[in-house]
Structures are given as C-alpha cells and as structure tokens.
Amino acid sequence: MSGAGAARTAEIAARVEAFVRDVVIPYEKDQRRDHHGGPLDEMVVELRDKARAAGVLTPHILPDGNHLTQRETAVVLQKSGLSPLGPLACNTMAPDEGNMYLLGKVGSAEIKARFLVPMIEGRARSAFFMTEPAEEGGAGSDPSMMQTTCRKDGNDWVVNGRKAFITGAQGAAVGIVMARADEGACMFLVDLPDPAIRIDHVPNTIDTSMPGGHATITIDNLRVPADQMLGNAGEGFSYAQVRLSPARLSHCMRWYGACVRAQEIATDYANRRQAFGKVLIEHEGVGFMLAENLIDLKQAELMIDWCASVLDTGSLGTVESSMAKVAVSEALMRIADRCVQVMGGTGVTDKTVVEQIFREVRAFRIYDGPTEVHKWSLAKKIKRDWKAAKA
Template structure:
C-alpha cells in the first residue's frame, strides 16, 4: 500500500491549508456564532469565500459544482478543513448537508437533484436528516422507527416526532425517514416551509458548531407527493447505509483536523509556559501527553485512510467504518482532553479554542452511532465471520 499523497492532492491540501489560515481562522471570533451554530448571514459569508477560492463542496461531482473528490482525497481535504471549527461550514462539507448531498447524488432522480441537490451543493441552502426520535422511537435502534407515512391517493401523510435533528432551524428541506403501513422504512423529501412541519424547539447541547443547532421537529399529517419519495418504497434502511458509512467517516476526518488544532495550541503552550525551572513540555508528565497525542492522531488518520480506500474500491465498508468511528472518535477525544489538561487553567477558558473543541467534540462519540453500538456491531460480524469476507474485498 502506497501512503504517499499524489502531487495534485498535495497541492490541493496546501490550497485548503492556506485558505483556512488566511480566510477562516481570522473569523473565529466573529460574534455571529450562537449557541446553536453560526448565523445564516455568517454561513453565507463564509461560503462566498470558499466559492471565490474554488474550494466549495469538494465531495460533490463537477456536474453539480463540486470537485468530485474520491474518499481518499476527501480524507486529506476534510482534515485540513476541520482545522478550524468554521472550516467545514465555509467549504460546505459540514454535517448533515455533506451526507445528504452524497445520498441525493447516489439515489435521487434527476428532477430531485435539480430541485434540492444543486442549490445545496452551491451553498445557497441547508438541509436536515430526520431519523432520530424520542423514546419510544428510533435512536440507536432504527427498527424502533415510529414516524408513519400513510398513503392518501397519490400522496403520503407523514406523522411523527423527531429530535436531535441537526440543522433543522433554517433548513430549506428535509430527508425524512418514516415507516409505511406495512412497516417498511422509506425516505421522503419535503420542503420545510409547508404546513404539517413544526420546529418545536432548539435543544441545548454541548456543541455549537452546526448551523441550525439540533432541534425537535414534529410532523402532523405532512403531505408529500409520491414523486418526492427518495429512491424506492421500503428501501429506507438500505439507503441509510449508503449515507451512513461515508458520513460517519467524514465526521472522523473533520474532527481529526480539530484535534490536530487543539494539539498544536497545546504544544505551543507547552513550549512557552515555564514551571519549576523549565518549559512545561520538558516535564515528562506533559511531554508524554504530547507524545500520546501524536500517536492517537496518527492511528486515527491511518484508520480513516484505510476505510476511505475500502469505500473507493466499491465496498460498503460497514465493518471498517464501524471500527474507524470508534478508533477515531475515542482517539481524537483523548487528544482534546489531554490538551485541556496540558493547558491547565487556560484549557478550561475561552482564551484559546481548546475548550471549545473539547466541548464540541464530545458529542462525536455519540453521533452516527455510539461507540458501544459500533462495538456490538463489530462483535456480531466477528462471531459470524463476516468481517473476514469484508477484509478480502
């Protein structure tokens, strides 16, 4: 296996790195960042910068305005973008829009792509993915899906309640997972500004990097024409896998960039801050934490690159992406936690970005499947011998 980054990709990495340093990091103190993410005004301003730089929506095909990067190239691009918490927003590769774009490009009809994908890829609109439900509905167990879609002539009436719906406030449209009368899961596309959709509230969460925050959304007989079904009836869970493996991997990529940023900040602090007669980093207790950070970052990166390679070979990467989600989310979290510790009192203040990265990153061990669920899934594949077949692909 060749781990050398091709010259063209290395040049693109440098372009993204310079863009983040020159255009985005200076905006990190912009007051238009709220407890529920950057305002729409700020988002559009950031997106305009990326559009001028020719770096917008890199994961989308050129037909819809992107760069058409494969998964391995995305691993390099997205890590650089994640170095600033505003980077993924500026480059239009943040969740859930990035995963929704991937799903639409893979599954949607041409008419649906023109209506929803093209403006989303251009950064003109945002979207949300409505899957997770409050108890007793679907959470980590999608089979508990409670939202219903009942046929009414040529339409479907959707009723149910969702929560932790990232980006719902201000989203132009939603991809909604609901079950038919026979229990089969199906995805529907719906504009958010129509009767039958109510955003009950934005939820208070540790993170504040996602535009639109995380919301509770209620559907009361939302009427969706049959032409707005995404894919085929009853295939919702299959399409969820099309979206989830790449989407959970891109989460790993973006947060790797953030962890790297925290590590760089903590390293600089350990160099300049003196205690007991020498720089902090010269004390083994601190130096060892920096060394552990470097190893965790390296381990996460290698796991991400391998799973990206699996996806580029055409595999679903279910086993690999589950392993990488656990490896990367826990390794990157350890890095952020150590950085807070290295910086002492400074690490728990807003004087640097470390505390913000620490708070924003904590949810990553839950988003797109908690570590415990992925471990359980990995164990089931091991016991059935399925992991061996996947690794041979």
C-alpha cells in the same frame, strides 16, 4: 491514490488549508451566534461567499459533478476541519456532506436538479430527519424502532410523527425525512420550511458548531408528492446504508483536523509557558502527553485512510466504518483531553478554540452511533463468524 489524483487532491487540500487558516479562523471570535452558541446563518452565508470567491466551496465535489474518492475526500476534509467553522465555510459539514453524497448516489435527475444543486452551490442547508424522542420510545441507535409513519393518499404520501436531535433543521431549506409504511422504511425529499413540520424545541447541547442546533420536531400531516420519494416504498433503510458509512467516516476526517489544530495550540503553549524553572514541554508529564497525541493522531489518520480505501472498492464498509468510528472518536477524545490538560486553566477557557474542540469531540463519541453500539454490533459479528467457522 494515483499520481495525477494525488497531485490534484494535494492542491485542493492546500487551498482549503490556506483558506481556513487565513480567512476562517479569525471568525472563531465572531459573536454572531444564537442563544445556544451556534453560528448564525448570516455568518455562514458570509463565510461561504468568501469560500466561493476563493474556489474552495464544496471542494470534495469537482466542477463536473464527480465526487472525490473517499481517500481523496479524507485529505481535503481533514484540512477543512482545522477550525470548527471550516466545514461550514467550505460546505463539507454534516449533515449536508452526507446528504449530498446520498443524493448524488441515488437521487433521480429531477431530485438532483431541485434539491442537490442548491446544496452543492452552498445556497441551501439541509437536515436529515431520522432520530426520534427517546422518552417516546422512538428510533435512535436502533432505526427499526421508528414510529414516524407514512401512508399513500392519491398521488401524495402523508407523514406523521416526531423527530429529535435533528441537526440544522432550524434554517434548513432541504429536508430528508424517514418514515415507515406497510412496505417498510421510506425516505422523502421536502422543501423547508413547511407548516406541517414544526420545531418544538432546540435544546442546549455540549457542542456549538452547528447552525440551527439539534431540534425536536413534530410532523403533522406532511403531504409529499410521490415523485419526491427516494426510490420505492420499503427501500428507505437500504438508502440510509448508502449514506451511513461515508458519513461516519467524514465525521472522523473533520474532527481529526480539529484535533491537529488543538495539538498545535497545546504544543505552542507548552513550549512558551514556564513553570518550576523550565518550559512545560521539558517536564516529562507534559511532554509525554503531547507525544501520546502524536501517536494517536497517526493511528487515527491510518484508520481513516484504511476505511476510506475499503469504501473506494464499492463496499458498504459497515463493519470497517464501525471500527474506524470507534477507534478515531476515542483517540480524538484522548487527544482533546490531553490538550486541555497541558494548557491547564487556559485550556478550559475560551481564550483558545481548544475547549470547544474538546466539547465537539465529546459529542462525536455519540453522534453517528455511540461507541458502545458499534462495539455491540462488532461483537455480534464476531459471534456470527465463530458460528460460521464451526459449522
């Protein structure tokens, strides 16, 4: 980062951190939750109003509409992640953050005005409709398995299919819907709710930080005007690639911040709690776990910064983001697990946010591609590179 850019980023990050610590963290005990444990939109709106007043709403997008670099974004989003509610309050949460990035990159002027601006202003939540029910053989980690279809009908496209694990669909105002046509994958912008998009079920999941949960959806003859398609028919997967790597990495940024917080709480506990004649941290088994966390945190931080620097060159960073996603999610899982262990019985209760961070990070090892899928993809690259070197 340049001197001026670094100073600006540090100032934004400091304001975000102060807001999350002083204003957002007290909301972690707020009981305005749905029956799945997720925060109600009423609370999200209240938090965003406070973020707007504090000047930290959508802090990674500057007033002139320009996006911070990925390296700068990492510094800011890590601070927003200090509470599971921080990204919601500051409007840096998935899927909105990734959807805003995508529309900012490839949306037409009309699409940006209609769909992107309300999202940047924190007035609209969004959902990304790609994953499909596994039991029906639909797309998951392999998007080529997509079964949702779309066909041209006059000036409209008609979409039919089923979607699953659609984060935030319940309560969203903007939808990005992926479907396949004869030409290939397509991506559409739609207003929500729409009677042709039915929420069938919102399952209970291990994570509880997302308003609206992760819904199962039926799309029944959804009509979308042709000018609400991103680009042209058949270009949907190329646009998904634009979103893919930055969205993977921003997950790493946010949950890195959460694990910094978990480490703070576990450290405080270990320095206060006594057992067998001394404070816990003086017992090697406990102190070493916290030391290992420091090492994992630093390695995760450096991996995020490295991948961000690749993306800042304009590269899609597909390989680098796979490596970062695996390394960071696995490191954060170890950190969260050790924090629970250090705190013993207290660590598995809701007396602190540590148990929630543990649950959220466990889900992160699956979201945006399970560890094993990324390793499989990397192994394929290793084989390709070997064959190319031998040719």
